[in-house]
Amino acid sequence: MAKVGLIAGIGVLPVEFMRAAHVLGHEVVVIGVVPDIDPALKAEADAFYDIGVAKLGKIFKTLKKEEVQELTMLGKVTKEILFKGLT
Numbered sequence: 001m002a003k004v005g006l007i008a009g010i011g012v013l014p015v016e017f018m019r020a021a022h023v024l025g026h027e028v029v030v031i032g033v034v035p036d037i038d039p040a041l042k043a044e045a046d047a048f049y050d051i052g053v054a055k056l057g058k059i060f061k062t063l064k065k066e067e068v069q070e071l072t073m074l075g076k077v078t079k080e081i082l083f084k085g086l087t
Contacts, residue, residue: 001027003027004021008030017072019044030042030045
């Protein structure tokens, strides 16, 4: 099965997706882009990385290093997090 990447924000949807992908036999690499993600993502992911949402280069390098073949982004990322440090 393909290795799946999950860029995860806040909420239960990222966890539900990860668990469903595991049931289907996929290995799931999770990139947590916000500080308040569900702890189950860290505990149950095949690989977990905590990388800020603004660090796109680092996110894509990590996904390439992990040889992720498919990618999705799920969960809430608030505008406060997106624009933090820009004002």
